[in-house]
Amino acid sequence: MLTKKVKKRASFLSALLCLSVIAIFIILKSLSSNILYFKSPTDIKNVQDLNLSKKIRVGGMVKKNSITVKNEEIIFIITDFKNDLKVSYSGTVPNLFSEEKGVVAEGKLQDKKFFIADRILAKHDENYMPPELKDIMKNVK
Amino acid sequence: MIKFFNISSIFVWIEKLINFINSIFFILLLIAISIALIFSPADYLQGDSVRIMYVHVPAAWIALGSFSSLALLSFLNFIFKIKNLSLISKSIAPIGLMFTFLAIVTGSLWGRPTWGTFWVWDARITSMVILAFFYFLFILSHKLILDEEKANRISSLVAIIGFINVPIIKYSVDWWNTLHQPASIKITGSSTIHSSMMLPLLLMFFVLILYCALIFLMKYKTEIIRIKKKNLKRL
Structure with missing residues (x-):
């Protein structure tokens, strides 16, 4: 089941997922004051x-x-x-x-x-x- | 187990399931709608517009749930290349898109009498629009890319990347100030919907899930027929 190709794809996916989560987190963090719909x-x-x-x-x-x-x-x-x-x-x-x-x-x-x-x-x-x-x-x- | 996933035996099962759901669906729909629209009480503040919630909330749940399953299937499909999974996710995507639209439209109709506006760009609503966008990309990548291998790969990536949006939608009302109210039904702790309104909500959810299953099975069947007719791509 776990051939070399499968392992390669799995690691590619997890790397991609980690990177995009970090990227989106940074984007949201920097935009956070704009995302707020209203101020208190x-x-x-x-x-x-x-x-x-x-x-x-x-x-x-x-x-x-x-x-x-x-x-x-x-x-x-x-x-x-x-x-x-x-x-x-x-x-x-x-x-x-x-x-x-x-x-x-x-x-x-x-x-x-x-x-x-x-x-x-x-x-x-x-x-x-x-x-x-x-x-x-x-x-x- | 292997035999169950065999294409010919699955075909018989689909047929049986469709017939079964068809036999109970309309009766349940009638019961759920009459309870939701007639017999349930009006809200103390919103009045009768609370009834929109009985469609809006289940639609939003289904939209999120089907995208999560789409992402899971795509994840497995991308790694293990199981053709059946791509057929299943292909059949789920249009349902999810439809319910995302339904949630947005009913929410907008509810917003007018309660908030005083049809549309605001707050975090919850914007992230729902992004969800619809990801569904759209997923479907488009299957429609536009002719090479099936490539279409599967790209649509899987779309679903997996788009899945990051799902927790953002869920927690948008807690992380940021939004016009949209926070969740009434919590996984832990007591919910803030009175039981007389909870019952129609859960009933409508159940009925809409049945509807989804029905549409899914029909679409899945056509996908299988299409492959059988081509007779070149075995699962």
């Missing part, structure tokens, strides 16, 4: 050279009791439970946008604490359950 408020806080003209995405949880609506402008706070970022947005929000739910905002930073969004995406979490169960859970809390 902590990332924003730690960023050194702030580029205000560049469009970025910020994501996290909508802080509890932080949504205020005035004159078609929605102001809310995105939090990752370490740092906060105030976001202002005017327009329609997705149905799933609500407090204590995930959100991704696309737009420009004004400064490190204030962000003007021109697009809001709701991020769904991994929990799926029927509505009755949710009510029960609320009552228990």
